[in-house]
Amino acid sequence: MDFNDTPAEAAFRAEAQSWLAAHAPAHEMPVGIKLEDTDEAARGRAWMRELYNGGWSGLTFPKALGGRGLSGIEAVIFAEEEGKYHLPKGPFTSIGTGMALPVIAKHGTDEQRARFIEPTLKGDLTWCQLFSEPAAGSDLAALRTKAVRADDGSGDWIINGQKVWSSWAHLTDWGILVVRTDPTVPKHKGLTFFVVDMKTPGIETRPIRQISGMKEFNETFLTDVRIPDANRLGAVGEGWACCMTVLMGERLGSGAHRSGVEPLLDLAARTPAGDGSTMLDDKALRLALADALAEEQGERFFQARLRTMVSKGENPGALAGMIKLAYAGRQQKVLGLGMELRGLDAIAADPADSFTPDLQYDYIYSTVMRIAGGADEVLRNQIAERVLGMPGEVRMDKDIPFEQLK
Amino acid sequence: MDFDLSDEQKMLAEQARGLLAERTPYDHLRKLIDGGAEWDEALWRELGAMGFLGANIPEAHGGLGMTELDLGVISQELGRANAAVPFFSSIVLAADAIRLAGSAAQQAEWLPKLASGEVVACFASAEGPGPVLGPGTVLAQGKLTGTKQPVADAGIASLAVVQVGEGLALVRLDQPGVTRTRLDSFDQLRAHYRIDFAGAEAEAMPGQGVLPTLLDRAAVQAAFEAVGGSEACLQMGLGYVKDRQMFGRPLASYQAIKHKLADVAVGIELAKSNAYFGGWAAEASPADLPAAAAAARLTAIKAFELAARENLQVHGGIGYTFEANCHFYYRRERMLAVIVGNRGYWANRLLNAQPGAQGKAA
Numbered sequence: 007m008d009f010n011d012t013p014a015e016a017a018f019r020a021e022a023q024s025w026l027a028a029h030a031p032a033h034e035m036p037v038g039i040k041l042e043d044t045d046e047a048a049r050g051r052a053w054m055r056e057l058y059n060g061g062w063s064g065l066t067f068p069k070a071l072g073g074r075g076l077s078g079i080e081a082v083i084f085a086e087e088e089g090k091y092h093l094p095k096g097p098f099t100s101i102g103t104g105m106a107l108p109v110i111a112k113h114g115t116d117e118q119r120a121r122f123i124e125p126t127l128k129g130d131l132t133w134c135q136l137f138s139e140p141a142a143g144s145d146l147a148a149l150r151t152k153a154v155r156a157d158d159g160s161g162d163w164i165i166n167g168q169k170v171w172s173s174w175a176h177l178t179d180w181g182i183l184v185v186r187t188d189p190t191v192p193k194h195k196g197l198t199f200f201v202v203d204m205k206t207p208g209i210e211t212r213p214i215r216q217i218s219g220m221k222e223f224n225e226t227f228l229t230d231v232r233i234p235d236a237n238r239l240g241a242v243g244e245g246w247a248c249c250m251t252v253l254m255g256e257r258l259g260s261g262a263h264r265s266g267v268e269p270l271l272d273l274a275a276r277t278p279a280g281d282g283s284t285m286l287d288d289k290a291l292r293l294a295l296a297d298a299l300a301e302e303q304g305e306r307f308f309q310a311r312l313r314t315m316v317s318k319g320e321n322p323g324a325l326a327g328m329i330k331l332a333y334a335g336r337q338q339k340v341l342g343l344g345m346e347l348r349g350l351d352a353i354a355a356d357p358a359d360s361f362t363p364d365l366q367y368d369y370i371y372s373t374v375m376r377i378a379g380g381a382d383e384v385l386r387n388q389i390a391e392r393v394l395g396m397p398g399e400v401r402m403d404k405d406i407p408f409e410q411l412k
Numbered sequence: 413m414d415f416d417l418s419d420e421q422k423m424l425a426e427q428a429r430g431l432l433a434e435r436t437p438y439d440h441l442r443k444l445i446d447g448g449a450e451w452d453e454a455l456w457r458e459l460g461a462m463g464f465l466g467a468n469i470p471e472a473h474g475g476l477g478m479t480e481l482d483l484g485v486i487s488q489e490l491g492r493a494n495a496a497v498p499f500f501s502s503i504v505l506a507a508d509a510i511r512l513a514g515s516a517a518q519q520a521e522w523l524p525k526l527a528s529g530e531v532v533a534c535f536a537s538a539e540g541p542g543p544v545l546g547p548g549t550v551l552a553q554g555k556l557t558g559t560k561q562p563v564a565d566a567g568i569a570s571l572a573v574v575q576v577g578e579g580l581a582l583v584r585l586d587q588p589g590v591t592r593t594r595l596d597s598f599d600q601l602r603a604h605y606r607i608d609f610a611g612a613e614a615e616a617m618p619g620q621g622v623l624p625t626l627l628d629r630a631a632v633q634a635a636f637e638a639v640g641g642s643e644a645c646l647q648m649g650l651g652y653v654k655d656r657q658m659f660g661r662p663l664a665s666y667q668a669i670k671h672k673l674a675d676v677a678v679g680i681e682l683a684k685s686n687a688y689f690g691g692w693a694a695e696a697s698p699a700d701l702p703a704a705a706a707a708a709r710l711t712a713i714k715a716f717e718l719a720a721r722e723n724l725q726v727h728g729g730i731g732y733t734f735e736a737n738c739h740f741y742y743r744r745e746r747m748l749a750v751i752v753g754n755r756g757y758w759a760n761r762l763l764n765a766q767p768g769a770q771g772k773a774a
Contacts, residue, residue, distance in 0.1 A: 007416060007417060010413070010696075012414075015413060149694040294543060295753060299707070299762055304681075308681050311416060385674075386674040387674075389677055390670035390671065391670070395663055396670050397665040
């Protein structure tokens with residue numbers, strides 16, 4: 007066991023640090039100002055372009071596909087160093103690199119790879135995810151949006167339906183889309199995967215008014231949207247395999263985070279307790295903060311163990327879900343605690359206080375972490391079934407043709 | 413970065429696990445309890461013969477000179493087996509205390525005997541309810557006065573490492589100034605004693621200020637032991653619920669049970685990850701040890717607590733019987749929860765190790 011960088015890793019880290027020192031500061035986001043989403047997305051593209059020009063995009067992607075063909079450890083080192091800057095990274099670029107690229111690389115044709123991979127690595131193409139539907143969330147394969155062949159012999163597909171929770175769909179160029187092409191077979195077998203230009207006629211995105219007051223998520227309506235067959239990924243009826251490729255990426259990617267607890271220690275030290283001491287002296291609070299910090303460190307080192315597995319060619323599988331499950335639950339608890347330690351001020355703070363609005367927002371947003379990218383309950387099932395070998399859930403709809411389901 | 417046990421450490425674990433599975437099955441533990449045994453002496457001798465007891469004791473003193481992480485691997489297996497041996501008292505606490513604070517002569521005298529298992533030492537610190545380091549024992553002109561209780565394994569020990577204020581002293585237990593009285597132990601596989609020192613001959617150890625480090629290092633080992641115990645609970649619970657039928661299907665198929673055990677599994681992995689880091693930091697990065705030990709301790713207590721309780725819970729009524737095996741861990745877990753300081757001590761240790769304003773003590 008050696009927690010330090012190997013000489014090769016240290017050299018790579020030094021290379022990353024020096025490149026970032028020269029290029030990252032110009033791209034840093036202003037602190038304490040909420041940017042327009044168009045501005046944020048434009049900055050995201052610019053940073054992608056910078057990474058590409060510097061040879062830092064697609065680190066783990068094969069060289070033949072325009073990446074650098076490096077190991078997972080090197081990607082982690084770069085992410086650690088990149089994370090020291092406040093850069094415009096978000097779903098508007100990470101859905102492309104973390105979801106669209108892996109699925110295109112694995113299931114796409116050579117033409118599709120040539121057409122989409124490099125422009126995405128450059129930030130010229132950004133992506134949204136058109137998966138969930140009002141009646142298909144954790145049970146994604148229950149989706150109803152349907153595609154039928156156009157009757158003009160073109161081979162095109164005509165899509166009708168509704169997608170939801172499509173982050174940044176209003177500002178991204180293309181979408182990854184899963185639809186039902188055959189309702190006469192059981193639900194997982196009748197799905198097909200496409201990429202779709204978001205400017206295609208018939209696509210309408212409407213922002214969802216969220217409990218946070220923000221509207222980065224959309225519902226996307228697809229009405230007689232025509233997609234050429236060249237934009238199909240994988241075979242007709244094999245959309246579920248493509249979805250699995252995407253979702254595995256989502257879970258492996260959901261683990262790397264900055265500390266959520268440390269800022270709360272500072273906050274507690276700045277909050278008077280009323281007797282001359284600060285809230286950092288409050289014994290009950292110390293216990294809760296220390297518990298959270300200890301768990302957070304455990305996640306960090308657990309992640310290090312999983313990375314070591316990856317670097318040895320092993321697949322952590324459902325173990326990766328453990329980190330996401332632990333992180334999401336703890337983050338909500340800790341942020342709630344952060345509000346409590348401030349007292350009533352947490353509810354309505356002085357306008358000059360820039361921290362409290364962030365805390366409030368983060369507390370609201372922490373609900374998303376427990377639902378998106380594998381809800382707590384789904385992850386617990388997966389851990390129980392795949393790690394502990396417990397029986398699968400009873401599935402009433404497994405062998406029944408989709409069209410016969412109630 | 414390589415954050416995994418080495419192949420040698422994995423072999424060490426397998427070797428220890430194999431031996432313990434054979435020598436100390438649960439029926440054997442029940443016999444020890446029924447027979448009022450103080451310990452599993454035969455197992456202790458075997459552990460000594462195989463070198464496990466001297467794992468982290470320097471080669472110059474008859475040990476194997478291995479690392480804290482190697483010792484952790486052994487602690488984890490002893491925790492898994494719920495072994496009735498004074499490893500934590502004699503090796504993790506007493507031998508380590510002598511190594512950290514003892515004079516060259518004291519080390520040369522005692523470490524080889526502790527490494528071989530020939531001598532068992534206990535570690536005497538608490539003085540009744542309250543903190544793990546007691547305030548009232550006095551050492552003056554080589555005479556020790558005061559009462560330490562409870563002290564694990566004092567009945568089989570011939571040497572005590574006694575905490576006196578912020579220092580440590582060595583006391584031979586077979587002398588007129590020492591009275592040992594056996595107490596009823598909640599952990600039925602680890603005997604506990606009250607020791608009265610009435611002007612007992614004692615030898616101070618010269619090392620000063622080692623107690624926090626001693627506790628840190630012991631906390632990492634306790635975390636490994638707790639992880640081993642937690643894993644045993646999880647496996648036991650899983651075995652039971654997969655077998656047990658209820659309402660026409662396996663108990664394991666119910667989501668309430670699946671989610672419970674998934675949470676246990678997550679807790680174990682977090683604790684194990686912290687324990688690994690603690691074991692590594694103890695040797696390779698001592699500046700990180702206080703935070704690492706505290707994090708390992710806090711997560712390991714939490715993991716074992718959940719694992720031991722839910723293991724008994726999923727067993728239902730059978731779990732409350734002496735014939736079932738849940739109770740060994742249900743009891744051991746509480747002992748580990750208090751063995752080197754409670755949650756509050758470790759919460760402070762962790763927060764105080766944070767940089768800047770955050771490090772302010774409560």
